[in-house]
Amino acid sequence: MFGSLMARALQDSRFFMSKDKEILDNITDKEYEHGFVTDVEQEFIPKGLNEDIIRLISAKKQEPEWMLEFRLEAFRRWQKMPMPKWAHLDIPEIDFQDIIYYAAPKKAEDRPKEIDPELEKTFDKLGIPLHERQALAGVAVDAVFDSVSVTTTFRSALAEKGIIFCSFSEAVREHSDLVRKYLASVVPVGDNFYAALNSAVFSDGSFVYIPKGVRCPMELSSYFRINAAGTGQFERTLIVADEGSYVSYMEGCTAPMRDENQLHAAVVEIIVEKDAEVKYSTVQNWYPGDAEGRGGIFNFVTKRGICKGSGSHLSWTQVETGSAITWKYPSTILKGDNSSSEFYSVAVTNNMQQADTGTKMIHIGRNTRSRIVSKGISAGRSQNSYRGLVKMLPGADNARNFSQCDSLLIGDKCGAHTFPYIENANKSAIVEHEATTSKISEDQLFYCNQRGIGPEEAVGLIVNGYAREVLSKLPMEFAVEAQKLLQVSLEGSVG
Amino acid sequence: MTEVIFVQDGQLSRSIEVQSGEKAEMILLVLPGVSCDIKLDVRLAGEGSEANIYGAYVCGGQERVKIAVDMHHDLPHCNSRQLFKGIAGGTSKVDFYGKIIVAKDAQRTEAYQENHNILLTDGAKVDTKPQLEIYADDVKCSHGATIGRLNEEEQFYMRSRGITLEDAKVLQMISFIAPVLENIEDEAERELVVAQFESSIRNLAR
Numbered sequence: 224m225f226g227s228l229m230a231r232a233l234q235d236s237r238f239f240m241s242k243d244k245e246i247l248d249n250i251t252d253k254e255y256e257h258g259f260v261t262d263v264e265q266e267f268i269p270k271g272l273n274e275d276i277i278r279l280i281s282a283k284k285q286e287p288e289w290m291l292e293f294r295l296e297a298f299r300r301w302q303k304m305p306m307p308k309w310a311h312l313d314i315p316e317i318d319f320q321d322i323i324y325y326a327a328p329k330k331a332e333d334r335p336k337e338i339d340p341e342l343e344k345t346f347d348k349l350g351i352p353l354h355e356r357q358a359l360a361g362v363a364v365d366a367v368f369d370s371v372s373v374t375t376t377f378r379s380a381l382a383e384k385g386i387i388f389c390s391f392s393e394a395v396r397e398h399s400d401l402v403r404k405y406l407a408s409v410v411p412v413g414d415n416f417y418a419a420l421n422s423a424v425f426s427d428g429s430f431v432y433i434p435k436g437v438r439c440p441m442e443l444s445s446y447f448r449i450n451a452a453g454t455g456q457f458e459r460t461l462i463v464a465d466e467g468s469y470v471s472y473m474e475g476c477t478a479p480m481r482d483e484n485q486l487h488a489a490v491v492e493i494i495v496e497k498d499a500e501v502k503y504s505t506v507q508n509w510y511p512g513d514a515e516g517r518g519g520i521f522n523f524v525t526k527r528g529i530c531k532g533s534g535s536h537l538s539w540t541q542v543e544t545g546s547a548i549t550w551k552y553p554s555t556i557l558k559g560d561n562s563s564s565e566f567y568s569v570a571v572t573n574n575m576q577q578a579d580t581g582t583k584m585i586h587i588g589r590n591t592r593s594r595i596v597s598k599g600i601s602a603g604r605s606q607n608s609y610r611g612l613v614k615m616l617p618g619a620d621n622a623r624n625f626s627q628c629d630s631l632l633i634g635d636k637c638g639a640h641t642f643p644y645i646e647n648a649n650k651s652a653i654v655e656h657e658a659t660t661s662k663i664s665e666d667q668l669f670y671c672n673q674r675g676i677g678p679e680e681a682v683g684l685i686v687n688g689y690a691r692e693v694l695s696k697l698p699m700e701f702a703v704e705a706q707k708l709l710q711v712s713l714e715g716s717v718g
Numbered sequence: 719m720t721e722v723i724f725v726q727d728g729q730l731s732r733s734i735e736v737q738s739g740e741k742a743e744m745i746l747l748v749l750p751g752v753s754c755d756i757k758l759d760v761r762l763a764g765e766g767s768e769a770n771i772y773g774a775y776v777c778g779g780q781e782r783v784k785i786a787v788d789m790h791h792d793l794p795h796c797n798s799r800q801l802f803k804g805i806a807g808g809t810s811k812v813d814f815y816g817k818i819i820v821a822k823d824a825q826r827t828e829a830y831q832e833n834h835n836i837l838l839t840d841g842a843k844v845d846t847k848p849q850l851e852i853y854a855d856d857v858k859c860s861h862g863a864t865i866g867r868l869n870e871e872e873q874f875y876m877r878s879r880g881i882t883l884e885d886a887k888v889l890q891m892i893s894f895i896a897p898v899l900e901n902i903e904d905e906a907e908r909e910l911v912v913a914q915f916e917s918s919i920r921n922l923a924r
Contacts, residue, residue: 311851615865617840632855635825641850647865650837656848657862662855 255510258480261450265369268325270453274298277423280325284392284426287399297412297422304416310550310579311608311640315484317521322486324424326369326451365390365429365445367458375429377441387432388443391459394430401432405463409492409527409556417488417550418525421457425490428458433468433499442471442698447489449478449509449520455486462492464499466532471502473701476545478510482518484547489524497532497559502540504697505553506705509545514603516575519547526553530562533588537562540696542705543570543580544712552610554583557591557622567693568597569705571712572605572637581611581628581642586619586652595626598690602633608640615652622649628658631689633682683710720745720903722911731757736796738764745901747911748775748783748804750918755784762789762796762824773802774898776891776915777810777842778922786815789831791824800831803898805891807838807922817849818861824854831861836868836894838922887923892916 268279277298281291306317365375365388381388387398394402412422429445449456464470478485487509495501503526512519522545528537539553555564566582584593593613601607609628630639641658663685671681686709687694694702694709720743723730736742748754760769775783789798798818806812818829835844848861868890876886895915902908 630850630852632852632857635822635855637855638851638853640852641861642847643849643863644845644847645863645865646843646845647835647837648840648843650840650842650867652837653864653866655862655864655866657860658848658850659858659860660850660852661858 255480257477257508258510260479263328263450265326265328265451267323267451267454270323271320272322272324272424276324280424280426283325284395286392286395289403290395293407293412294423297419300413301416301419301423304413304419307416310610311606311642312548312550312577312579314521314548317486319420323451323454324457325426326454328368365443367427367429367445367447369449369451369454369456381439381441384437384440385434386437386439387430389430391425391428391430391461394461398430398432401463402430402461405461405492405494407492409494409529410490410525415525417523418490421459421488421490421525425457425459428460428489430460431462431470431472433464433470435465436467438468439470442473444473444475447474447476449485449487452481452483455488457487458489460489460491462501462503463494464496464501466496467498469500471504471698473504473506473698475506475701475704476509478520480510480513480518484519484521486521487523487546491524491526491553493528493537495528495530495532495535495537495562498534499532500536501528502538502698503528503553504701505541505543506701506708507541507543507545507549508708511545511574511576512547514574516547519576520545522546522549522551524551526551527556528554528564529556530559530564530591533559533561535559535562536564538565538567538696539582540567540693541569542693542697542708543568543578544708546578547576549578549580551580552583554585555593556585556587557593558587560588561590562588563592565593566595566597567696569600569690569693569709570597570607571600571709572602572607573712574603574605576603576605578606579608579610581609583612584614584624585612586615586622586624589618589620589622591619591622593624595624595628596692597626597628598693599628599630599639600633600686600690601630601637601639604636606638606640608642609658610642612644613646613654613656615647615649615654617648619649620651622652624654626656628656629689630658630660631686632660632662720901722902722907723747724749725752725754725756727752727754729755729757733759733761734769735761735763736767736769739766740764741768741770743770743901744772745898746771746773746785748773748777749914750776750778750922751781753782756786758787760787760789760798762791762793762798765793766795767793768796769798770901771798771800772898772901773804774895774915775802775804775812776895776918776922777804777806777808777812778918779808779810781808781810783810784813787817789816789818789829791818791820791827791829794823794825794827796824797828798830801898802833803835803895805836805838805894805919805922806842806844809839809841811842812844814844814846814848814863816847816861817851818859820852820854820857820859822853825856827854827857827859829857829859833861833863834894835865836891837865838868884923888916888920891919891923895919
């Protein structure tokens with residue numbers, strides 16, 4: 224009797240194993256749904272990078288002299304810098320002279336009042352309505368298409384409260400003292416290779432300023448789209464939250480499917496003054512390349528915020544599902560006493576994707592707090608690394624950090640890695656880090672299967688539960704998209 | 719048999735290869751006054767092999783203690799466990815680095831690593847870099863690292879029961895290190911080691 228039960232159980236487990244195998248094999252075939260190309264007339268500048276190109280970009284944007292000087296200074300520094308090699312990534316040689324650094328949809332002689340219908344369709348297709356009347360309640364959008372900001376919605380409603388939300392080039396022209404005061408104050412031009420490159424050639428992005436004591440009444444959002452072939456996107460975002468203000472900012476990105484690799488090197492700087500709060504959320508869905516690893520975006524991004532005043536708060540939430548290669552470490556400098564920061568991340572890699580992502584928390588002020596929750600999911604033949612630094616400086620009395628980094632492996636050809644760096648030079652500061660790596664437990668799968676939930680669905684359920692702690696931190700509009708994205712990214716990758 | 723090593727000043731490099739069915743066990747002890755640079759390279763080179771590495775360090779002066787452990791899991795069904803605990807006082811500096819590397823075919827691996835530190839003074843500094851590099855999926859791997867201070871509530875509890883602050887601290891530090899020392903199999907040897915650590919901790923608490 225017992226023997227036959229055993230045989231039966233064995234058979235069952237074999238059945239499940241072969242089924243899993245089957246699902247695992249037909250993994251990855253889900254098409255990238257944002258892979259279309261928009262056919263708009265575009266103007267390009269010549270390929271390559273030199274001081275003339277930078278002067279040309281600056282002239283096209285009608286920038287003041289100081290901005291051009293800033294770019295040239297960055298370029299001169301960049302030329303002396305080597306490409307960083309320390310990440311756990313296999314980056315092919317990038318020919319920086321083979322990239323077009325500026326591409327913009329052609330405009331009629333005078334700036335048109337209406338958005339080009341083709342462009343509008345593009346953003347509609349992506350689910351980003353640009354017309355205010357159709358807009359999602361309470362979200363103001365800045366849409367960036369290749370190198371220029373196409374439109375920013377809800378500006379007048381925001382202006383009433385004194386909030387500035389506009390494209391970066393406009394900010395340089397119209398709010399130049401603010402931009403000058405804060406630009407490169409968190410990420411200096413020579414910070415790293417890609418930040419220097421961005422400082423030299425950045426084309427557009429968003430600028431946000433929230434005045435003292437103002438609570439931004441709606442979510443602000445930027446949407447980045449790479450469209451033109453052979454180009455790179457180098458956007459720059461600067462967010463300043465003055466004393467006692469609050470803002471929630473979201474960022475989304477997509478690109479067409481192409482066999483070539485395209486470079487995206489952005490810089491985001493956030494300044495949080497006394498008692499202010501900034502919530503920054505990203506859903507990154509750049510084209511990840513095909514199943515064989517052809518094409519896809521190289522996403523090399525520098526994001527850093529500073530909690531400048533006491534009691535300030537900065538929270539990062541990111542869902543990373545796209546890009547062929549991701550190199551990204553949103554960081555916080557906790558300078559003000561009693562300031563706090565959080566980093567919540569879900570990074571999914573599938574097929575041949577590579578990700579090296581994490582955060583840095585630099586504790587300078589007293590009683591500063593930080594919390595890191597990172598969930599990595601790797602499937603296919605991908606490599607997914609968490610890399611993070613927690614540093615307690617001698618003055619960070621009673622500072623506290625907790626980090627939790629979990630990795631989930633789906634299939635036996637992928638890799639998951641954890642590289643935390645923990646440094647403490649203050650006896651009253653406490654740092655805790657823990658990390659685990661495992662696959663989806665068979666017990667959990669069995670439990671679901673037993674209750675009539677198929678293996679694939681069960682994995683979806685388990686992964687979503689696994690990432691819940693992070694997803695629940697996203698603004699509502701993004702949470703839904705992120706959950707769907709997780710499912711799509713992992714479609715069929717179940718084992 | 720567990721190998722107990724009292725680390726001396728200077729460098730200590732060891733490569734260990736563990737064959738199928740074998741088990742390697744090692745305890746590294748660093749007493750105050752010792753500045754050292756320890757490099758361990760452990761390779762689980764046979765199926766079903768096991769490695770347990772433990773370490774305790776106590777620094778009270780200007781010591782520089784550097785520990786680096788690479789744990790390679792090359793084949794399936796191997797287990798490893800690492801536990802390093804230490805106390806840093808004075809102007810000492812502790813650097814811990816530990817990497818668990820699980821190769822593609824090393825399924826059914828269980829690998830754990832822990833590094834816990836207590837900072838006694840503002841002059842002391844601890845950096846720790848625990849790392850996981852995993853290329854197989856059917857594994858259970860984890861690491862944990864903490865850097866903290868002696869718990870003041872525990873001290874209050876003991877003091878309210880008539881134990882002096884100094885004794886309370888000594889008790890806390892001994893019980894902090896104890897999970898490492900417990901692994902010394904030979905009872906007589908263990909008692910000797912515990913006594914040595916106790917007296918050096920007592921010096922530190924003064």
